[in-house]
Amino acid sequence: MNTDTDLSTEHQDLPTNQDGATQAATxxxxxxxxxxxxxxxxxxxxxxxxxxxxxxxxxETDEQVTGSLSGNSHNSDFIKNEEFKSQExxxxxxxxxxxxxxxxxxxxxxxxxxxxxxxxxxxxNERLAKLEESAKFKFDSLVKDAIQKDDEVWNEDNEECxxxxxxxxxxxxxxxxxxxxxxxxxxxxxxxxxxxxxxMQAINQENATLYNSLLDRYKSLELSKxxxxxxxxxxxxxxxxxxxxxxLLRLQEQDLVDLLRSQTDxxxxxxxxxxxxxxxxxxxxxxxxxxxxxAEKLQKQWLNFIEKKLxxxxxxxxxxxxYARHLASDxxxxxxxxxxxxxxxxxxxxxxxxxxxLLDALKNLDVTPMMVELGQLVDYNLHEPIGIEPxxxxxxxxxxxxxxxxxxxKLPDQEQSLILRSAQIIVVKNK
Amino acid sequence: MADNxxxxxxxxxxxxxxxxxxxxxxxxREPRHYQHKTNGDTLxxxxxxxxxxSEILVGKLAYKKGFVYPENVAIGVKRMMDDASQxxxxxxxxxxxIDLSAKILQELYQDVAKQFGDGTKFKSRGTVVTVPYYFKxxxxxxxxxxxxxxxINCIGLIQEPIAASLAYAWQLVEDRxxxxxxxxxxxxxxxxxxxxxxxxxxxxxxxxLLFEVLATGGDDRLGGMDFDECLxxxxxxxxxxxxxxxxDNDQKKARQKVMEQAVEAKITLSSAxxxxxxxxxxxxxxxxxxKVTRLEFEKSIQTYIKKIDNIVQKLWAVSNLRQSDMxxxxxxxxxxxxxxxxxxxxxxxxxxxxxxxxNASLCVAEGAAMYAAYLDDREIxxxxxxxxxxxxHALGLERAGGKFFELITANQPTPSExxxxxxxxxxxxxxxxxNVYQGSAPNVKDNTLIGTVKITDLPxxxxxxxxxxxxxxxxxxxNVTVTVEINGNRWADSFGYA
Numbered sequence: 001m002n003t004d005t006d007l008s009t010e011h012q013d014l015p016t017n018q019d020g021a022t023q024a025a026t027x028x029x030x031x032x033x034x035x036x037x038x039x040x041x042x043x044x045x046x047x048x049x050x051x052x053x054x055x056x057x058x059x060e061t062d063e064q065v066t067g068s069l070s071g072n073s074h075n076s077d078f079i080k081n082e083e084f085k086s087q088e089x090x091x092x093x094x095x096x097x098x099x100x101x102x103x104x105x106x107x108x109x110x111x112x113x114x115x116x117x118x119x120x121x122x123x124x125n126e127r128l129a130k131l132e133e134s135a136k137f138k139f140d141s142l143v144k145d146a147i148q149k150d151d152e153v154w155n156e157d158n159e160e161c162x163x164x165x166x167x168x169x170x171x172x173x174x175x176x177x178x179x180x181x182x183x184x185x186x187x188x189x190x191x192x193x194x195x196x197x198x199x200m201q202a203i204n205q206e207n208a209t210l211y212n213s214l215l216d217r218y219k220s221l222e223l224s225k226x227x228x229x230x231x232x233x234x235x236x237x238x239x240x241x242x243x244x245x246x247x248l249l250r251l252q253e254q255d256l257v258d259l260l261r262s263q264t265d266x267x268x269x270x271x272x273x274x275x276x277x278x279x280x281x282x283x284x285x286x287x288x289x290x291x292x293x294x295a296e297k298l299q300k301q302w303l304n305f306i307e308k309k310l311x312x313x314x315x316x317x318x319x320x321x322x323y324a325r326h327l328a329s330d331x332x333x334x335x336x337x338x339x340x341x342x343x344x345x346x347x348x349x350x351x352x353x354x355x356x357x358l359l360d361a362l363k364n365l366d367v368t369p370m371m372v373e374l375g376q377l378v379d380y381n382l383h384e385p386i387g388i389e390p391x392x393x394x395x396x397x398x399x400x401x402x403x404x405x406x407x408x409x410k411l412p413d414q415e416q417s418l419i420l421r422s423a424q425i426i427v428v429k430n431k
Numbered sequence: 432m433a434d435n436x437x438x439x440x441x442x443x444x445x446x447x448x449x450x451x452x453x454x455x456x457x458x459x460r461e462p463r464h465y466q467h468k469t470n471g472d473t474l475x476x477x478x479x480x481x482x483x484x485s486e487i488l489v490g491k492l493a494y495k496k497g498f499v500y501p502e503n504v505a506i507g508v509k510r511m512m513d514d515a516s517q518x519x520x521x522x523x524x525x526x527x528x529i530d531l532s533a534k535i536l537q538e539l540y541q542d543v544a545k546q547f548g549d550g551t552k553f554k555s556r557g558t559v560v561t562v563p564y565y566f567k568x569x570x571x572x573x574x575x576x577x578x579x580x581x582x583i584n585c586i587g588l589i590q591e592p593i594a595a596s597l598a599y600a601w602q603l604v605e606d607r608x609x610x611x612x613x614x615x616x617x618x619x620x621x622x623x624x625x626x627x628x629x630x631x632x633x634x635x636x637x638x639x640l641l642f643e644v645l646a647t648g649g650d651d652r653l654g655g656m657d658f659d660e661c662l663x664x665x666x667x668x669x670x671x672x673x674x675x676x677x678x679d680n681d682q683k684k685a686r687q688k689v690m691e692q693a694v695e696a697k698i699t700l701s702s703a704x705x706x707x708x709x710x711x712x713x714x715x716x717x718x719x720x721x722k723v724t725r726l727e728f729e730k731s732i733q734t735y736i737k738k739i740d741n742i743v744q745k746l747w748a749v750s751n752l753r754q755s756d757m758x759x760x761x762x763x764x765x766x767x768x769x770x771x772x773x774x775x776x777x778x779x780x781x782x783x784x785x786x787x788x789x790n791a792s793l794c795v796a797e798g799a800a801m802y803a804a805y806l807d808d809r810e811i812x813x814x815x816x817x818x819x820x821x822x823x824h825a826l827g828l829e830r831a832g833g834k835f836f837e838l839i840t841a842n843q844p845t846p847s848e849x850x851x852x853x854x855x856x857x858x859x860x861x862x863x864x865x866n867v868y869q870g871s872a873p874n875v876k877d878n879t880l881i882g883t884v885k886i887t888d889l890p891x892x893x894x895x896x897x898x899x900x901x902x903x904x905x906x907x908x909x910n911v912t913v914t915v916e917i918n919g920n921r922w923a924d925s926f927g928y929a
Binding site for chain 1: 458459469492495496498499679680683684687692695707709711712715716718720
């Protein structure tokens with residue numbers, strides 16, 4: 001059975017489940033509301049207030065109204081009623097017809113005063129009505145202007161903010177990827193380190209000389225392992241970063257109307273609105289700034305983590321690999337048996353395996369090692385010389401030695417790579 | 432005054448080790464720094480001249496090339512701005528400190544211009560360049576000349592500590608525009624290579640924003656690089672590694688590795704109590720894996736902490752202020768983030784008084800951009816900005832017998848002027864040298880000679896018969912003008928002093 005149909009049927013069935021009286025009352029209430037709405041347009045002060053208990057009582061019996069007016073002058077309902085009445089100043093009472101034939105002089109005088117006062121009241125009411133009309137018009141237009149002004153600035157702020165939001169989201173998602181890939185890589189590396197550790201133990205039991213020859217390299221590997229394991233905590237912290245709300249504050253017409261409710265002076269109203277527009281703009285732009293700062297922070301955090309935390313661990317592995325380059329041939333005379341070659345090769349493969357795991361993680365983050373060839377001319381944009389050495393066999397100002405790999409990274413929709421870290425080199429200087 | 436990205440007002444922080452550039456965003460009413468295309472937020476104040484092509488490089492690239500060819504590179508040019516006649520030879524060419532400063536300004540400016548097409552469309556309608564508080568008039572003039580050579584429309588200069596505090600002043604003006612406010616503010620600027628301390632009173636009235644400098648101090652050879660060196664040595668010592676006996680290149684390689692970790696550890700220790708420093712194969716087979724605590728780091732830089740503390744205490748004593756008289760501390764420069772450095776002022780003045788709403792590395796450039804906005808539109812702060820300075824030392828002349836006669840006291844508000852009548856001590860004196868000194872020791876030999884006014888062709892006169900009127904006048908840029916008047920004849924000369 002379709003759920004929508006079910007709901008619809010139940011809804012339609014509802015009145016038949018109620019008694020007739022309730023239904024009638026509902027219809028009646030609906031009519032009252034409609035009538036009230038219609039009246040409100042023509043004559044606002046006379047809207048019956050269904051929430052006002054005194055009004056509801058008045059509909060029931062006239063006696064209760066009389067009692068209420070005379071006897072319950074301190075009743076809060078009465079006070080409400082009085083307030084309501086006081087708003088009726090614009091409605092002019094119908095003229096009173098008096099019998100002038102029996103009037104005394106005193107009465108005539110009173111009559112004249114009444115006429116005069118009535119005329120005055122009429123004139124004041126007309127003036128007040130005009131003023132109110134005029135004030136109402138001016139404030140409406142001021143409020144509209146303020147809203148329009150705020151809308152314009154909101155559009156600009158929003159446009160700018162969307163740019164920062166996009167950047168922040170990009171770096172936030174890159175940070176999430178960083179955490180995922182690097183944490184996985186650390187676990188994989190730790191397993192590989194442990195395999196190497198097991199191998200070390202086996203070698204130690206079989207051949208102490210070989211073990212001692214490998215110990216220096218193994219210690220460096222252990223340090224790289226420690227360096228990687230220490231990254232888990234900062235990565236867990238990075239994982240917890242969240243993005244703020246994207247909603248930008250916007251002025252609401254009703255807020256401004258409320259703000260000017262007790263205002264009659266136009267210049268004062270203008271000042272109040274200008275202040276409110278500025279305040280709203282300032283608060284809103286603070287949020288824009290927060291997004292801007294966040295985007296910048298996330299980007300720096302991402303770059304800093306890779307450059308200052310992850311790459312030093314990889315550098316240690318790279319360097320260890322360089323130092324271990326000749327280890328296999330150096331150690332071969334000490335092999336207890338020919339098949340030991342495989343064991344040592346397996347041990348030495350630790351470097352490559354670890355490199356592969358970490359480089360793979362970096363690749364997933366769009367970070368790649370810089371291609372630097374020995375003998376190539378130095379590119380100062382990419383290379384950072386940290387030493388010089390003469391070498392007549394090499395061209396002047398060429399790369400003599402790579403001390404530390406450089407890395408580049410790519411951003412979506414950008415063809416050119418950006419430098420994450422320069423490659424440190426020794427430069428040939430023959431002049 | 433419409434916000435225009437192609438014609439903004441600009442502020443440039445021309446620093447000793449790093450420089451930065453920012454603009455004023457009219458619509459947002461805030462300064463914004465520009466990122467250099469290849470150098471990031473700040474540009475290294477390093478200049479390289481290629482001997483073959485005469486091409487000039489500035490920043491990181493210059494630094495890298497300078498490593499291979501140190502003879503072609505110039506660093507710390509700002510320290511040479513005192514004497515513009517100095518010749519700096521790099522890449523086989525001669526430059527004055529003004530020329531080289533112009534190259535830094537040009538690189539900053541042109542890099543921004545190139546962010547808007549080919550660079551020809553961008554033209555700042557006014558740029559303000561910062562100078563250290565102690566820069567004298569001629570050094571300021573040299574800075575202006577450098578801006579002119581760089582084809583920058585320099586509409587003014589502003590002292591670095593004042594620039595750094597403008598963001599705070601702006602906030603006061605925005606939050607409490609109608610109030611009269613008087614606040615004592617201390618700017619603690621600890622950069623890579625220099626330390627400057629400036630205490631001033633910020634007085635906001637309906638018509639004026641007055642910065643009255645009350646006292647200054649500092650050391651132009653002390654900064655974050657000294658701390659890096661200390662931590663580097665500590666790491667080697669704790670790690671049990673010595674680089675002695677290594678070849679030059681091996682030593683450089685090892686130093687580079689350890690120094691990078693030292694700088695990283697210093698940054699971490701600004702917010703953490705301890706950190707690991709791990710360097711594999713510092714030299715093949717020698718590894719470092721140690722834990723360094725903040726306490727150990729602070730102990731390693733104890734000499735510098737004491738130096739800085741002495742400068743802070745001296746300034747505090749001169750100011751004659753109580754803790755309750757101080758309203759704000761503004762921390763500038765990367766090394767001001769080091770907790771023990773921060774404590775030196777915060778223990779004295781109160782942690783709650785640190786104004787944290789600024790970027791310690793960029794606030795000087797941003798403040799300069801705000802000042803440029805003010806010079807462009809004097810109504811922007813709703814009042815006039817005025818800076819009142821004070822003399823750094825006592826000034827006087829040499830009397831008979833090598834005695835020092837003080838005319839202007841130290842810490843005197845400037846401009847300041849004082850005249851004193853002297854007479855001749857010998858008969859028929861034909862010439863007279865008025866030796867001008869800075870310092871306050873009773874004998875001139877213990878003070879510093881800053882110049883001499885030479886008086887010749889004096890008419891024959893008996894001893895003690897001549898009226899020699901000597902007037903010292905110190906302007907706001909720390910120049911002293913000495914005027915000597917004898918029998919209606921006048922001699923005058925101007926000197927700068929430190």
